[in-house]
Amino acid sequence: MSTKQAQLAMVIDSSMCIDCKGCMASCKIANDSPEGQWRNWVKHSVPDFTARFPKIHFQPGGCMHCDNPTCVQACPTGATYKDKKDGTVHIDSSLCIGCGNCIPACPYDARFRNILTKKADKCNFCAERREQGLMPACVDTCPTKARVFGDINDPESEASRLLAKNADRLVRVVNAKTDTKPNMIYLGETAPLNWPVEAKMPTAMVALTSVVNPLVRTVVGLSGIGVAVMLVRQLIAGSGSEDDVHDESGTDSQNKGGDA
Amino acid sequence: MSQKQLKRHDRSDIFIHWFNAVCWLLLLITGLALFSNPEIDPVGSGYPAFVRSLVGGGGNLLLIHVTLGFIWAGGLLLYIMINLKGALFFLKEVFVVSPARDIPWIIKKMVIMTVGPKPLGDNAKLPDQGYYNMGQKAFAQASVVGCIVIVVTGIIMFLSDRTLGAEATALVSWSVTLHYLAVGLVFAGLLVHIYMAAISPEERPGFLSMFTGHVPEGYAKHHHKIWYDKVKSDSGSES
Numbered sequence: 377m378s379t380k381q382a383q384l385a386m387v388i389d390s391s392m393c394i395d396c397k398g399c400m401a402s403c404k405i406a407n408d409s410p411e412g413q414w415r416n417w418v419k420h421s422v423p424d425f426t427a428r429f430p431k432i433h434f435q436p437g438g439c440m441h442c443d444n445p446t447c448v449q450a451c452p453t454g455a456t457y458k459d460k461k462d463g464t465v466h467i468d469s470s471l472c473i474g475c476g477n478c479i480p481a482c483p484y485d486a487r488f489r490n491i492l493t494k495k496a497d498k499c500n501f502c503a504e505r506r507e508q509g510l511m512p513a514c515v516d517t518c519p520t521k522a523r524v525f526g527d528i529n530d531p532e533s534e535a536s537r538l539l540a541k542n543a544d545r546l547v548r549v550v551n552a553k554t555d556t557k558p559n560m561i562y563l564g565e566t567a568p569l570n571w572p573v574e575a576k577m578p579t580a581m582v583a584l585t586s587v588v589n590p591l592v593r594t595v596v597g598l599s600g601i602g603v604a605v606m607l608v609r610q611l612i613a614g615s616g617s618e619d620d621v622h623d624e625s626g627t628d629s630q631n632k633g634g635d636a
Numbered sequence: 637m638s639q640k641q642l643k644r645h646d647r648s649d650i651f652i653h654w655f656n657a658v659c660w661l662l663l664l665i666t667g668l669a670l671f672s673n674p675e676i677d678p679v680g681s682g683y684p685a686f687v688r689s690l691v692g693g694g695g696n697l698l699l700i701h702v703t704l705g706f707i708w709a710g711g712l713l714l715y716i717m718i719n720l721k722g723a724l725f726f727l728k729e730v731f732v733v734s735p736a737r738d739i740p741w742i743i744k745k746m747v748i749m750t751v752g753p754k755p756l757g758d759n760a761k762l763p764d765q766g767y768y769n770m771g772q773k774a775f776a777q778a779s780v781v782g783c784i785v786i787v788v789t790g791i792i793m794f795l796s797d798r799t800l801g802a803e804a805t806a807l808v809s810w811s812v813t814l815h816y817l818a819v820g821l822v823f824a825g826l827l828v829h830i831y832m833a834a835i836s837p838e839e840r841p842g843f844l845s846m847f848t849g850h851v852p853e854g855y856a857k858h859h860h861k862i863w864y865d866k867v868k869s870d871s872g873s874e875s
Contacts, residue, residue: 452812453694454672454684470695474797475812476805489805494797580809585675588813592820593678599824603831605750610836613752 382527383463384441384501385559386515387535390566392522393418393434399514399523403438406502406513410492415439415499416514421567433567436522437549438514439486439499440558441465446575450481452584456496463529463559464503469495480576483551484558501525528559538563551575641850642867644842646722652715653846659708660826666701667819670694676816702794709787729767730776737763738770745771749836764861771832775825782822789815 395418403409403416416438424431445465448456455471456478458464472495479487479496490497502512510516515525526535539546539561547562551572645653668679669687672694684694691697716723741763744756753760768776789811792800796808833843841855856864 449673449675452673452676453670453698455694457672468694470693471698472797473698473793473808474800474805475793475808476802477809479805489802491802494800578806578809580806580813583810584813584816585673588817588820589676589678592817592824595821595824596827599827602750603827606831607835609750609752 381460381463381529383443383529383559385463385526385528385535385561386438386501387524387526387528387538387561387563388436388566389522389524389538389563390433390435391564392520393436394520395420395434396519398517398519399436402513402517403499403502406505409497410490413488413491413497415486415497419568419571433565435549435562435566435568436514436518437484437486437560439465439482440484440556440560441499441501442559443557444555446481446483446554446556446577447478447487450477450577450581452477452581462527464501465498466500466503467496467498469493472496477578477581480578483554483556483572483575485573528561640853641848642853642856642864643849644845644851644856645849646719647849648715648719649722649726650846650849652711655711655715656708659704659711662704663701663708664819664823666697666704669697670701671816678820702790705787705790705794709790712783726776727780730773730780733770733773734766737765738773741765742770742774745769765859766862766866767860769859771828775829778822778825782818785814785818786822789818 397418400414400416400418404414407415409415416436419435419437421431421433421435441464443458443463445456445458448454448458448465451457452475453471453473455468455473457466457468459466474489474493474495476489476496479489482498487496487498489495499512502510502514505512505516512523512525515523524535524538526533528535528539530536531540542563545564547564547566547569548558549560549562549566549569549572550556550558551574554572554575556575665687669684671678672681672684672688674681688694688697691700744760744762747753747755748760748762792808792811793815796804796811800808832839833846839859841851842859845851853864856867
């Protein structure tokens, strides 16, 4: 075992994908994804019919469990977080309230708001199956073994060996404006490449982090300074009311001991 | 008590004040820990992790916060139902401002409390105030408006993963932002409120009245002259 923390990842030879969609079907069953919602996908290139044999390239994918996950940055509560133990981007569904911030923050559109749970949902590399020592459903199902899953920080893993063997032909599909350092690595040429979008932070979250939070800190800080000044003055002057023009006729003296 | 006392707070008023205080404290402790994002880090990143470890995770923390929130809002609702007259009196006293008296009062008061009365020279005398002074009014106004925002956004967030659809997520997201904004601004006022009431000696009789319900006449006459005069002219034979 490597001393480095684990980083679970998927190494994909997309040229082996035959678009059978077995990964999508098995994922749906393993994770109970609602009708019309998918945790993974098979994308394809624009078919080229000019060649003698029509050419098309299929590209399986899903949540890329990025090293720089913009979805995590968009989550106010940490319900979505990068798990330090295995490097996956995880959703704590007991803490998620389905505010939706993370969904446009993913350049891969890997997240959706589950129509049944009303919370954020996406691939978790089949955490439940892994607990039982099984591979993620999509990996298990793939008839051509296009998807290889493992800890890429462990040099002994098959995923690591594949990466080492193909070190000069590794492709990470990224949007030029948002490189989230994805942990889904394609071997050799893959297509399509231009589909990731720019990560979009929801306006309310931008307002929260760049306007409301500094404002609240400033106002609370000023208030705290004001109280501190009053307290210092009270301690120096002996009593906050000493200089005040008091006329509390009948006030018992022990109650207002410091009064002039 | 050597001097005559005036009734200032009902038992339900006293109860709701301290009930509210305890709820706010607990809601603040749990609510602050619900943020866990380096960009929103009001009390340091170790705090959310610490509180979450105490209650067994973020999910439990959310559940506790939401439960407390409903207890708090329910308590306020119960108070309004039990003492509608008192609640309406409070709102009227708080939101009716007399600029000619109240603006100079708050400016002078702030100068006196921070640098002392000397810069004001002969102008240091504060204008007479009613049941609440302008400082109390300002904090109460912020609290009332803040509470409405907090309750409404809280309910929206509560409903988010229960009844609201994906099309409502912008509303939920903005609720998170506004919830924090309202709490933050009310908390800034709360610091001054706690200082004035519990630490500054001047308002000590007012502070004690939040336990006893009564203030000494001399205090009322000096701090809330308009209210004092009104009580005196209204009471007549009453004691």
